[in-house]
Amino acid sequence: MKYIIIGAVAGGASTAARLRRLDEKAEIILVEKGEYISYANCGLPYYIGDVIKDRDKLFVQTANSFNERFNIDVRPMTEAISIDSNLKSVQLFNSSTGANYSETYDKLVLAPGAIPIVPPLKGINLPGIFTVRNVKDTDLIKAAVQQLTMKHATVIGAGFIGLEMMENLHHLGLDVTLIERADQVLPPVDFPIAAILQNDLVEKGIDLKLNSSVVGFSKSANNRLIVEIESSPSLETDLVILSIGVKPNAKLAVDANLKIGDFGGILVNEFMQTTNPFIYAVGDAIEFKHPITKKSTTSFLAGPANKQGRICANNIVFGNTNSYLGSINTAIVKVFNHTVATAGLSVKQLVANNIPHLVSTVFGGSHAGYYPGSEQLAIQLAFSPKSGALLGAQVAGNKGVDKRIDILSLLIQQNGTVTDLCEFEHAYAPPFSSAKDPINMAGFAAENMLNDMVEVYYWDNITDFSKDEFLVDVRTSLEFKKGRICSAINIPLDSIRERLNEFPKNQRISIYCQAGLRGYLAQRILSQNGFQVRNLSGGYRLWKECTDALNATQQLEKT
């Protein structure tokens, strides 16, 4: 058997290595357009930021080491130009030697990855404007930031890579402006979770420009870059990082008449097989069926690419026996002392897909509050109002965010419910968690909603308040004095039973506490006493994060 794999980073390299493990005798050719194979894509921003000091650490394998270990014919600097699917051959071009030649295959694997989106703006090709996708980009940026004249950098796009680049450039001592077209950082997550991160960025002095579209670039008189922003003053900068997203690199597949999906990716079935049975595809370039929406989707993540590679090789060697369940796009980003993570569908995706859902947000300690160093984290769950099936989860905080999102990601993959979270048996000792982990608390809160034990409202419902609403802060008077929501009156939880006569019988009562738990207790007392009452999900704390983030954005826009 002769296998050709096009693309030698995460998905391609994984496929090639697994093919060799399964078939010691096959001829395996691994073709890579660039100079490097199997490098640590996700480490590039940290190498630029000098967090990773040694450039060699970025290279998991070299062409030589990969060949030595796996007896794979690795061909760097080699581009696949076209596929002749009738002849089962690939036209290859070696950019070092200029040689043009073809190779036949029994099975072909496409792993060409994704390419950064570069909008056709005025001046987009000016020196000093970079994308961050591969080692070449990285070396150029690294050289640029080491120039003594470098004072200010602009990152366009506040997604995962944009945020990592922003942090790393800030870490190098540069002033950084972060420009995002949306009304929040990290558009893949929902606003309240993003708000927690956003408030921290503003506090750290990052110049954040939301709702801002870059319309072009030019050079200033003193040879700096000028970033032109729609309806806003232009800004002068020394370096521009363009991180507004990537798109599947499907040109080869399009030309070979393979079926392409809604997002321009190479469509594969559950066996990672394209519409040509002799051609498989993996990684950022593909489209597959989303496990929850059942619609075609993409995933630009290294984890899924690696797993797809292993499954693809299994199916090539054993026949199509190993089904890929699809990625739920579990992702995480560290930004200064904050970490934000997501798994499954965001609330906005659920809305866009017309999938019925309930949403609940709780706060909890990263570990037992009585053990030093505990920090608060927020967990937002979205779940089916019928079955309680967990549809999506987002976590923001610092310590322990990665642990909680991984647990929630696994549960989504296992088709679990919020009730499973109530029963989830975590490893508890004071340095690691609490007897009731925030994951359990999130489950309890969600299950109570599912069982109609509670009714909740959300931070953004408060703008709708009419005079018919009776808003009660059930925190202590001290907490109340430090800050309240709008026209709320204060009736602390522990005095509610004695002050029942102060609550109106024929009016809806909206209560809130700091994070939601005391509000829930108050609600149980009041509703069992015949009052119509609802509790603010995430409490004053989440409302404050959201309104602070909104206000900061509006203020920034005014200035």
Add this chain to the structure above:
Amino acid sequence: MKYIIIGAVAGGASTAARLRRLDEKAEIILVEKGEYISYANCGLPYYIGDVIKDRDKLFVQTANSFNERFNIDVRPMTEAISIDSNLKSVQLFNSSTGANYSETYDKLVLAPGAIPIVPPLKGINLPGIFTVRNVKDTDLIKAAVQQLTMKHATVIGAGFIGLEMMENLHHLGLDVTLIERADQVLPPVDFPIAAILQNDLVEKGIDLKLNSSVVGFSKSANNRLIVEIESSPSLETDLVILSIGVKPNAKLAVDANLKIGDFGGILVNEFMQTTNPFIYAVGDAIEFKHPITKKSTTSFLAGPANKQGRICANNIVFGNTNSYLGSINTAIVKVFNHTVATAGLSVKQLVANNIPHLVSTVFGGSHAGYYPGSEQLAIQLAFSPKSGALLGAQVAGNKGVDKRIDILSLLIQQNGTVTDLCEFEHAYAPPFSSAKDPINMAGFAAENMLNDMVEVYYWDNITDFSKDEFLVDVRTSLEFKKGRICSAINIPLDSIRERLNEFPKNQRISIYCQAGLRGYLAQRILSQNGFQVRNLSGGYRLWKECTDALNATQQLEKT
């Protein structure tokens, strides 16, 4: 309705609070033998060790605050003497006032907890010998360690609490001797995982005495304690902590003719109901059906107790509708810079229960190796040889152990398989994990065993080696020179294809590498070339940990 709950720590307090949330009008009496309710049991060793500085932090609730918040009649210093299940009444004794009185109930909940095992040894009641179970114990120990004459402490029992006490006493500057009857520390986990921790303890200078039984205590001439050890010299010490385990406190239940289980616990059904339908029980005192063995079992953990309390209250108020799935005894302990955790059944439990299983151990980085601060951790999986169902998992390392055990615990609870681990989609960014998380790697290795892609052997098989065995170290020659196993010869992985003629055709070949991965690659090459070959699970690294631990124990016993 009138509810009485006996015992006001984790399980009892949780039940009482949930009962109130579900039934605002019920009369709820919470009886506690001791002075304190709902305190942070698991924090006690850390308060003794001055890690938790403020004693007040140990108290989640006081009798007053609990009463204020939940309108529950909390009665500390009140012991339940007997139950009259015909009259549905409990005889109570107030140890402050000396009052003896009875209370009737509609439903009774028993949450009396567990009591430390105190063997009837000579001198067991001498001053300076303590158990660590409650606040009273803790205050006594705290007072003792603050004495200036305190130089040396002896901890008897190297289980979870024993190890935490050892660390905390060491943290206070005391010399500590740790005595354990078994041949390893942390007997609930399997030897190889315990060995990793054990080697670290020996390195830290802890005086560790394994295979050692304490037979009695006496006072020395200078008024210190003498610990007498079977077949060993006695030792002088200033303080003895007895942490050899606990047993269910079931006296009240026994006297009330409730059915008791094999381990002396109060037998409950899946609704937390005892054999008397009006009496429920939760927490350390109960026995329930183990989800994997289906046999009766106990759990002395705060997490399960809290969850049982919530379920118990649901069943009392709504009728028996909420089934408890049982605890898989997920647990974790931090000891100096090491963390060890377990979920599900250990290999020795699987053996004892005649449950067929395969075992696989891998090492992996807590996060991407190219990002600073990554540390190795070991993951041991035990799984069904037929279905691949995950039966047990143990993790040892430092960073990220809690995350991995929680993921594995959830998967065991969800009846997941090792194949699910291959597909598990974790949140990956370099500070948190690798593109293939150690959890995935553990899944890959296990799935390969399940699919007969590999044959493994274990560190303790090597003592059986006959001359018929061809032992090959496939690491680099540099690694080989630094240390090898027995009579191994060195054929580095990357040269195997050229040196196939050095391998014997009619003899089994046992190979090993550092952690198992390269050995697996070597095995794939060799087996596809017609050789009979097996790979060492966990590699040289695990073998070294195990043999080091064994040697240290034997050496200590000789001296």
